[in-house]
Amino acid sequence: MSESMRCRGMTDMLPEDTMRFRRVEEAFRQVCLGWGYAEVRTPTLERLHLFTAAGTLSPQMLERVYSFLDWDGWSGERVVLRPDSTIPAARLYTERLAGLPAAKLCYVQNVFRFAQGDESREDWQCGVELIGDTQPQGDVELILMACETLQALGLSAGVKLSDPGILRAILVKGGFSLPEQIRLYDRVLDGDLAALGEVQERVPGLSPSLSGLLTVEGEATEYLDNLRSALVTEVPEIARPLDELSAVSRVLTQIGVSHRIAPLLVRNFEYYTGPVFHLDVAGRKVGGGGRYDALISLVGGDTVPASGFALEIDQIAALLTAEAAPEQAAVNIVCAAANGLDLGAAFALALALRAAGRRVAVMAGASGSSRHRAVLAGRQVVVAGGEFILSGDGGKERRLTRVADVVRAVAGSASGG
Amino acid sequence: MIKLALPAGDLRAPLADLLAGAGLRVEGYGEGSRSYRLAVRGRSASGGVTVRVFREKDIPIQIALGNYDLGVCSIAWVREMQVKFPEQPLVPLFDLKLGPAQIYAGAALSAVTGLPGLASLATVRIASDYPNLAEAFARAARLPAYRIQAVWGAAEAYPPEDADVAVIAAAGEDHLRDHGLTPLFCLLESSAWLIANAGALARKDLGPVLGPLVSGGAANGGAANGGGVLRLPPPLAAAARGPLPAPGRAAVRLAVPDGHQQRHAVEALRAAGLELPGYGESPALRRPPSPLPGVEVKVIRPHDMPQLIATGELDLAITGRDCLNEHLYSFPASPVEEVIDLQRGQYNLSAVVSADLPAGTIDEALDLWRSAGRAAVRIAAEFPATADHYARSRHFWRYQIIPIAGASEGFVPEDADLLIEGTETGKTLAENKLKVIDLLYRSTTCVIARKDSRPGPVLKQLLGALRRAAGAAPGV
Structure with missing residues (x-):
């Protein structure tokens, strides 16, 4: 080495x-x-x-x-x-x-x-x-x-x-x-x-x-x-x-x-x-x-x-070392912008989620690299063409247009608009 | 191949005799050959011994770096390095009993009469060209406040005005008294030793050099006889400390250089109508009488002047821009500035590489070294802070500064990749198969002072005369 x-x-x-x-x-x-x-x-x-x-x-x-x-x-x-x-x-x-x-x-x-x-x-x-x-x-x-x-x-x-x-x-x-x-x-x-x-x-x-x-x-x-x-x-x-x-x-x-x-x-x-x-x-x-x-x-x-x-x-x-597991620092919610034009909306969502006390990450490119995804284990919200796409249980998607609605849906409380 | 480092200077003749007596005749060494690479007669270059001549204080560094297997230098330079860097892989082998001297701490007569008296000074100013030994002395004595002035030479001339104590090499206590110093403590009985790189000693057959020296009787003393052992003072009992010396003094203090700047300073002073009796001679008087009333003159190394201007010990000094810049690169906030360019002693401070290096610019050279997988660029320099600044500003990435005391032309290419070096005509460079690859700046002899100094009439008169001399310089 x-x-x-x-x-x-x-x-x-x-x-x-x-x-x-x-x-x-x-x-x-x-x-x-x-x-x-x-x-x-x-x-x-x-x-x-x-x-x-x-x-x-x-x-x-x-x-x-x-x-x-x-x-x-x-x-x-x-x-x-x-x-x-x-x-x-x-x-x-x-x-x-x-x-x-x-x-x-x-x-x-x-x-x-x-x-x-x-x-x-x-x-x-x-x-x-x-x-x-x-x-x-x-x-x-x-x-x-x-x-x-x-x-x-x-x-x-x-x-x-x-x-x-x-x-x-x-x-x-x-x-x-x-x-x-x-x-x-x-x-x-x-x-x-x-x-x-x-x-x-x-x-x-x-x-x-x-x-x-x-x-x-x-x-x-x-x-x-x-x-x-x-x-x-x-x-x-x-x-x-x-x-x-x-x-x-x-x-x-x-x-x-x-x-x-x-x-x-x-x-x-x-x-x-x-x-x-x-x-x-x-x-x-x-x-x-x-x-x-x-x-x-x-x-x-x-x-x-x-x-x-x-x-x-x-x-x-x-x-x-052996006495306590380190505190989890994982992200709760990933705001994934489908492309560069959606990045603003993705960050607007991220700010609202932060205000609601959530740990967030923003990703550009809807798919992201597999390495990046592995680190960001949280729930994903894809931002595409002004819509927020939430993947639900069993692969069912929900499409929302307002940040406040997304925050309510994923964080359980509304904050910002 | 055994690599042997031998000292330039006064040790040359007696050491050449000793080596010859042991059957190791180094061609040209005793005669003071200008060449830095010499051959041992009768031993082929391939299986034998290669010899390079260094300034004495550079030899422990070269041995510790592993560039050379064996070397000869005063044990004082070895201890100077070891006291600061005890882990260096360097082994003193035996005392060659040449060039005996003692390393003494001596005080200005008026300052203190014995070692315990040091504890009563508010701050102990210690001048030495052995700064690490001086530091070890101060630390062992547990001086509560001290300042080490690392000087390039002439430390004995510092007390009493510019230092309280000098740590110097001397031939006995009388030698100290001749300089007006009271012997306080002898740190070391020094003489020339054969030293080895620990790795070479562990792995390499050094017999072709060690054998003849031991059997020839050169190894007539070792560590066992107590020679070469560093002694340090006991902790001093705490004493009531005196007040800080009062600022201000009557006389204007001017420093003029010895060494390579001296000739230019003599000419400039002559042109200014300020001839100093005894200064043009060799060795120069340390305190030549002043041509102007109210002026005190002292002769010291040009390298050490900016520091004394910065601390206010001196008002004015004639030095080189190289020495001033080195000081400013070390201490960017220093209040020292150049006030007159005397337009003499011009030379270029350049980056120099081997003539064989297929590069025309420093960037090409860096690319070559990097593509060759070199871990760090080795830079040998008499002005390490200048070299450091240069390497940083040119984005060298990883580099290593090897501080050297002189005999610089011999370093490249074996012991360094790059040299920061003064160049004039290029003749010496060509002789040593070197070439300039970059220019750092042009240096001349100059006058320096504090930025905030408020010249009185005497200082104004001095400055005026030196300005006229600058205008009359041949290059103007």
């Missing part, structure tokens, strides 16, 4: 894909409106420097951005195809909405990140940002919104909670530099437990085994209490992330949302500062989010706490 004309890593959405996409989007939007969120969109192009400061995107993510000089970028300052939506949302809040006690924003938009081979380089996300002083109830609200969206689509989500502050506190205690911290963090997330051994060596007073403690997935708030008992004497800074996580875990337990606690979870985003969560369905990660209290000030705003999450539409839509 010859090489595709489509760019690598880019996806065409066919009608069925788009319908599944819309289902996810609509379920998400309804949940957001129900929780008092307002929809926004940020531009596809942003200035690169928004994403380069420490504490925004990780260096690994920065290496995958699509950046270039814009047509007026003679100064050498680059722009970027949005690689993430949270940082632009933070910019939008800082520049346009700062001063509001709380901003509750949601969006459906795409992000662009280079990926190897045929992996996707454009991903669509349903995202939510809750900016303002709302901890910890904000974190709980976000988790519930994400779960509700998935539930509305007939999916049951597993929730995992974490806090990058746990490992960060230990790495800081071990005296690792920021790049070393990031490298070690990534190695641990890649399953390299030797990295935890290296960390352990740098904190000599820490006797409990890190690889033992941190690789267990806790099932309740008690697990967090155990971590506190084992680590807080040697690493007092670990108390804050554990407390924050406990607050969220406790509320979720009270309202019956089952969840697990995994101390090692997020990668690639440096902006998370507090509790984070992942959602998976049938073993597939479909979304996640968390607190990013430092981000608003990093993009030039005041110090405002904030948190957010994003659901991966492509992942979720793929799970819907």
Whole structure:
């Protein structure tokens, strides 16, 4: 097969894909409106420097951005195809909405990140940002919104909670530099437990085994209490992330949302500062989010706490395949003009049928091509010499001259004349 | 047949000796032959080695494209490409220990005293002819706001007025200090390496070249010794950022070109009664004394002038219309314009093809390539934005721009189908079996300025003198 004309890593959405996409989007939007969120969109192009400061995107993510000089970028300052939506949302809040006690924003938009081979380089996300002083109830609200969206689509989500502050506190205690911290963090997330051994060596007073403690997935708030008992004497800074996580875990337990606690979870985003969560369905990660209290000030705003999450539409839509047949988009009625002179009358009929809420198609040439006919499965009205010819049951024809009569006959109501 | 790409320039003589020592004598290479295609003595053209001479920075591109199997160039140009395009099928094989240099980030003395100081600048302006390495440096340091000025050369002359940092090749820290720069960070110990196309290495017998070089002792260093490894700075601690520099300055700033435009600029300035002491010499003084009070003069590459006019760093520059157009094709909204045509240094910027191509117009050539089933038209150009604009406006359909640094006549027909090239008499074209198939435009030396500039008395005086010189040019 010859090489595709489509760019690598880019996806065409066919009608069925788009319908599944819309289902996810609509379920998400309804949940957001129900929780008092307002929809926004940020531009596809942003200035690169928004994403380069420490504490925004990780260096690994920065290496995958699509950046270039814009047509007026003679100064050498680059722009970027949005690689993430949270940082632009933070910019939008800082520049346009700062001063509001709380901003509750949601969006459906795409992000662009280079990926190897045929992996996707454009991903669509349903995202939510809750900016303002709302901890910890904000974190709980976000988790519930994400779960509700998935539930509305007939999916049951597993929730995992974490806090990058746990490992960060230990790495800081071990005296690792920021790049070393990031490298070690990534190695641990890649399953390299030797990295935890290296960390352990740098904190000599820490006797409990890190690889033992941190690789267990806790099932309740008690697990967090155990971590506190084992680590807080040697690493007092670990108390804050554990407390924050406990607050969220406790509320979720009270309202019956089952969840697990995994101390090692997020990668690639440096902006998370507090509790984070992942959602998976049938073993597939479909979304996640968390607190990013430092981000608003990093993009030039005041110090405002904030948190957010994003659901991966492509992942979720793929799970819907077997669960619901795509909505039928077939045409109800075909207005077939016998020749060019009848085309005006055929379109007049089509307009009247549209006003009556019918799905229509107009065809020129009474017979039409067989391929065209196969697509247009609806009832046919042939327009010839100023007459509308309706084929009835058993091959019986009816001939009408007024559009209103035709509409009444085929659509059950009259509209137009 | 093994295809070997060798560099033009300073590496020629020592590399020719090294190759000859390994029994690979390339006819004419060490002597600086003007021909771009050379033969290896004693090896027949069919079963042996074919050699082509390129500008050094074009060699990694040619190897990555698979046009050549093996090449020799400074590892700095390899890293410059790899840091931006890590997936390119290019393998550095071994260090030939020729042409040693370091790639340094250096700051203007007054700007900062060390790496951490960069974090306190409102915007860090970095000039470099290694823009990808400069970008990697800025990103690793997590500079909150930076601008990379990709320049064609003379990056060391940019600080302090036109940049805060230069990323340049230097022979040690003293070399930087000679340019008035404080060494901040050494990114790379560079030298010439033998590099290979990954596909060729995987599938093709490269022994006739690799064997003699390894057994001849040329392969005396590899990646294992740490040479050629790109080092990047740690993230800088966030610091209170200083205010943006105040706009406006006392002196009028004029840039004059080095390189092929220099001769024409010298003549024009002489005709204008504005001779610059030291500018006509080689190498030119970077900051020749000004003939007019209140004017500062700087010598930089003509390609880089429009950008500095656009950003307001310069008031006036003498460059070529080719360089101005390249800038405007890249940045159509740029506020730079031509204010005086100096009527010197005329040449045609043309579309050039192989003399053997049976086509008289570009449309006939496109038809030929399409009917031959060519997937994309390969266009080699020193002015990639100009070439891109040309290809778009002539409806080329699918095409590929190969940016090149020079030695362009050797590209067609093997490594490109079309060349966007300056042509004067046609003599060089004929020598290289090439012909002009289309004219893009006629270029001359010109004076450029910002559209919105409001000239004061000094600038008016300068412009008046240059206008008189334009009127007195031989072609008028």
